[in-house]
Amino acid sequence: MLGIDPHSIIEIRKLSLRFGGLQVLHEIDLDVNAEEVLAVIGPNGAGKTSLFNCINGFYHPYEGEIIYEGKDLTRLKPHKIAEMGIARTFQNIELFSGLTALENLMAARHILMRRGALAGSLFFGPAKSEEIAHRGQVEEIIDLLEMESIRKKVVASLPYGQRKRVDLARALCMEPSVLLLDEPMAGMNVEEKEDMARFVLDIHELKKIPIVLVEHDMDVVMDICSRVAVLDFGIKIAEGRPSEIRADKRVIKAYLGED
Amino acid sequence: MRPCGIFDRNYGQDMAIIRTWQHWASLLGALVILYLFPLFGSYYLVSFINLAAISVIAVLGLQIVSGYCGQISFGQAAFMAVGAYTSSVLTTHFGVSFWLALPLSGVVAGAVGAIGGAPSLRIKGMYLAMATIAIHFVLIWLVLHLEITGSFKGLYPPSPTLGGFEFDTDEKMFYIIVSVMLIMTYCARNLVRTRVGRAFVAIRDNDLAGEVMGINLYYYKLLAFFISCFYAGIAGSLWAHLITVVNAEQFTLLHALEFVGMLIIGGMGSIPGVFFGVLFIKILNELVLFTSPVLAGAFPWLGSSPAAAMGLIAFGLAVSIFLIFEPRGLAHRWEIFKASYRLYPFAN
Ligand SMILES: Nc1ncnc2c1ncn2[C@@H]1O[C@H](COP(=O)(O)OP(=O)(O)OP(=O)(O)O)[C@@H](O)[C@H]1O
Ligand SMILES: [Mg+2]
Numbered sequence: 001m002l003g004i005d006p007h008s009i010i011e012i013r014k015l016s017l018r019f020g021g022l023q024v025l026h027e028i029d030l031d032v033n034a035e036e037v038l039a040v041i042g043p044n045g046a047g048k049t050s051l052f053n054c055i056n057g058f059y060h061p062y063e064g065e066i067i068y069e070g071k072d073l074t075r076l077k078p079h080k081i082a083e084m085g086i087a088r089t090f091q092n093i094e095l096f097s098g099l100t101a102l103e104n105l106m107a108a109r110h111i112l113m114r115r116g117a118l119a120g121s122l123f124f125g126p127a128k129s130e131e132i133a134h135r136g137q138v139e140e141i142i143d144l145l146e147m148e149s150i151r152k153k154v155v156a157s158l159p160y161g162q163r164k165r166v167d168l169a170r171a172l173c174m175e176p177s178v179l180l181l182d183e184p185m186a187g188m189n190v191e192e193k194e195d196m197a198r199f200v201l202d203i204h205e206l207k208k209i210p211i212v213l214v215e216h217d218m219d220v221v222m223d224i225c226s227r228v229a230v231l232d233f234g235i236k237i238a239e240g241r242p243s244e245i246r247a248d249k250r251v252i253k254a255y256l257g258e259d
Numbered sequence: 260m261r262p263c264g265i266f267d268r269n270y271g272q273d274m275a276i277i278r279t280w281q282h283w284a285s286l287l288g289a290l291v292i293l294y295l296f297p298l299f300g301s302y303y304l305v306s307f308i309n310l311a312a313i314s315v316i317a318v319l320g321l322q323i324v325s326g327y328c329g330q331i332s333f334g335q336a337a338f339m340a341v342g343a344y345t346s347s348v349l350t351t352h353f354g355v356s357f358w359l360a361l362p363l364s365g366v367v368a369g370a371v372g373a374i375g376g377a378p379s380l381r382i383k384g385m386y387l388a389m390a391t392i393a394i395h396f397v398l399i400w401l402v403l404h405l406e407i408t409g410s411f412k413g414l415y416p417p418s419p420t421l422g423g424f425e426f427d428t429d430e431k432m433f434y435i436i437v438s439v440m441l442i443m444t445y446c447a448r449n450l451v452r453t454r455v456g457r458a459f460v461a462i463r464d465n466d467l468a469g470e471v472m473g474i475n476l477y478y479y480k481l482l483a484f485f486i487s488c489f490y491a492g493i494a495g496s497l498w499a500h501l502i503t504v505v506n507a508e509q510f511t512l513l514h515a516l517e518f519v520g521m522l523i524i525g526g527m528g529s530i531p532g533v534f535f536g537v538l539f540i541k542i543l544n545e546l547v548l549f550t551s552p553v554l555a556g557a558f559p560w561l562g563s564s565p566a567a568a569m570g571l572i573a574f575g576l577a578v579s580i581f582l583i584f585e586p587r588g589l590a591h592r593w594e595i596f597k598a599s600y601r602l603y604p605f606a607n
Contacts, residue, residue, distance in 0.1 A: 056471060082473035094468040096461050098528060107457040111473035117486060120453035121446035127453050128271070135270040174472065 007034045009178055009210050010055065015064035017050055017234075024050045025061065025234045032178065037204055037211045039221045039242070042231035043254060048214045049091055051231070052180050056088050057081045068178075083111050087176035089167045091183045091214070097156040101147060101166050104155055105138045106131075108173035138173055144206070145169045145199055161192040168196075172203060179203070179211045185220060193217070197224050218246070230254065276448065293437060297430040306429045307541065309501060312440040313494045314537045318521050319447045319530070320490025325519070326527040327451055328483035329463025330379045334391040335518045337398040338375070338488040340510035342368040342495025344408050347416035347505045352407065357419035357500055361439075364496035365489040371398070372488020373481045380477050395512055403507050413506030416499045432501045439497060443490060448530045450486070459483050460528070513571075520578045526588025535589035540574065547573050 010032035017025040025047045032038055040048050053059040055066055057078035065074045073081050087108075096104050113134060119127040142151055145165055150158060155166055168184055184200070185193045197220055204211055215221050221228060221242060228245040230238040232254040238245055245251055267273040277283060297305050321335045342364040349355040349363060375398075378390040402408040418427040419435060426432050450456045458479045461469035466476055499505045517540060525536020547570045555565035581588060 058467070077475075078467075078470035079473050079475045082471055088471060090468070094465050094471075096464040096468065098464050099457070099460055103457060103460075107461050107469075108472050110454060110458055110461075113454045115454055117450060117455045117482060120455050121450045123449035123453065127449070128274075131274060131453060132270045135274070139270075170472070 008032060009034050009069060011067040012051075012055075013065050013067070015051075015054060015061050015066065017047075017054060017059055017061045023234055025054070027064065028231075028234075028236050030229055030236060030239070032210050032212055033227075034210055035204075035208055036227055037200070037213060037225045039225035039228045040212060040214050040231060041216070041218075041221060041228060041245075045233075046231040047234040048231055049182055050234075052088055052182055052212075052214070055081075055180060056086055082174065085174075085177035086180065087171040087174040087178070088180035089164075089171050089182055089184055091186065093160075093163045093167050095155045095163060095166055095170070098154065100152050100154055101158070101169075102138065102142070102151040104166055104170050105141065105173045106134065108170040109134045109138065112175060141169050141172050144202060145172075146195075161188050164188065164192075164196070165199075168199065172207075177209055179207075179209055181211060181213045183214050183216065185215060185217060193220065200224055222246070274452075290441075294434070297433045302429065305433050307545070309429055309433055309436050311537055311541045312436045313498050313501070314518070314521065314541065315440050315533055316443050316497070317491050317494040318518050318525070318533045318537055319443060320487040320494070321518050321522055322528075322530065322533050323447060323450070323459065323490070324376070324483045324487035326522060326529070326532075327456060327463060328459035328480065330376065330480060330483060331384065331388045331519075332376075332391045332484075332487065333388055333512065333515045333519060334372070334375055334394045334398075335487070335491050336510045336512065336515035337395040338368050338372050338491035339495035339498065339514075340402060340507070341371050341398060341488070342492030343499040343505045343510070344402055344414070344495075345492065346496035346499045347414040348407055350416050350500075351414055357417075357496075358421075361493065361496045365492040368492025368495065369485040369489035372491070373485040375488070376481055376484025379480045379484065392512065392515075395515060399507050399510060409506075411507065413504060414499075415504050418503060419500050426500075429501070432497075436497050436501065439493065443493065444530065444533075447490075451530065455479070455482070463528075517574065520574060523578055523586075524581045524588055526590030529588070529590035529594075531593060532588050532590030535593065539577070539589065543573055543577060544570055 008031040012028055012030040015025055015028040016023070028051065040051065042048055050059060054061050055073075057073070057076050057080070060075060065072055067073075068084060068086065071084070073084065096107055099107065113130055115127045115130050119125070142148060145168065147162075147165060147169060150162055150166075155163055158166065164184060168181065171179060171181075181200070185196045188196065200211060200213065201224055213221075213225060225242055228238075228240065228242050229236055230245060230248075230251050237250045237254060238248045240248075272278070277286060296308070317335055317339050321332060324330050324332055345367040346357070346360040346364040349360040350357055355363070375391070375394040379387050382390060403410055408414065418425055418432075420426065426435060451459070458469065458474045461472060461474055462476060462479055462483075470476055498509075502509075521533070521536035521540050523536070524539050525534070526532030548566055551566040551569045554569060558565075585591060
């Protein structure tokens, strides 16, 4: 472990998930510590996305628990977990395709806004000032992720790399206290990957929140992560500093030829 | 409509729907002409606008639940019936004033709609459409069999009055109907561009991602049905007090289909599209009405009610043509036109 006393934000204990006969996760123990960038790596089908799906409430494990800041969220619904401050992005980009980039980000402010249907319908007064205030904060995130030129574009019309960026910005717009990123750099060219890595570090620096990152590119993982956990066939086979993980025999075997 | 060279200096301006003094002037001009219309317009046109405005209100509601929230509904005619009957029962049996019965009809229809929308929590698309058709028949069966709704005889609600003034002609009702329609349009336009409206679209476009953003799917789906049916209820109440007779035959599944057709032709997910769609279908119906006697002579196989048969054919044809050639409806054409106006005179 890291020596300094890590304060854990999320504690995953003996988490087991099964679909029919398929054991997707098996007794996973994992902590997410304050202010760290934790990488979760593993071959295809290892269960990385499923782990995220358990944390944010899409999947419910048959055994084990997920404790977030002292509260058990294993059985909660996704929208409750979002309200508690856990945000995520998606491996396959799940945007609100008919909305513009800006509207996607404003939609992510849902839990931070208060005005209901009546105030919204009348618009003038509380709803308008709320819209303007949140628009200001969304614009800061647009600046941070360098999205000025695409704000009014309908996201369905954007190229892949920029949609990935909207996905990240949208998660950030929830002002989360934990950020889960599922392969934010997958399918990007080198330049886009570098941008994305820089954004992840910027966000980490600025918001001081733990970030959990699923990523296949080991160079990126080495560069930006402080700790790595390795999954293989639903089992956590290693955990440690990036340099230790790179030398770990079981990890090399699991990745056989992949890296 | 935003001319070239207008830029925003703050977020409030960027959000504004009406941007320049020219906009305000033309809006004001249009309103003045609209409100003076009964003074110079023909009776035929005034009653046409009355009925079109009532349809606009009902279709605005449908736009919110189907166009924005993505929950398809064929129940809008039945929910309109709930509003019409609520208003009629309140005014005839309980002596409630129209001005109170109107909003209450919206609330009652909204509540019935929220219950009727409950299947949307479990099912989507085709299956939900079937469920709403079932709800249509249940509601119509109820009004036909309940004592209080006058069963098959129906009810005769009075014309609204205000301090001794009776709104007993189409020209007088015009002012109530058009005013309510304008207010409801304003509200719908604002609703869809603020927090709740974005939550609806989030559910339509990607409900899983919506949940991850903290949107409670159950609550917002039911809210969409409530608001949608509130609109239907208001439309029903206005209808009841305009026609002053209410019976179950006025609210058929065909009407519900027509509302959905208006939505498709106007364009899903657009408030101006509601106006385009309603006008298109209403004008189409009038054309059919005028031409059907001629056509009936030419095509005797149309049977004893050529207008009805022709109307159905024309309606089906129009909807199919739009689904094939412009599934985004007239609103999309309008957007293209606005965008080119914005670039004028520098257009490509
Ligand atoms: N909803 C589901 N129903 C059935 N099986 C599932 C479901 N979700 C995931 N699985 C299975 O669980 C296993 C792990 O999938 P998961 O998507 O978590 O892998 P991953 O590590 O994210 O892989 P990748 O690198 O390809 O994204 C796979 O075998 C997958 O088929
Ligand atoms: Mg995955």
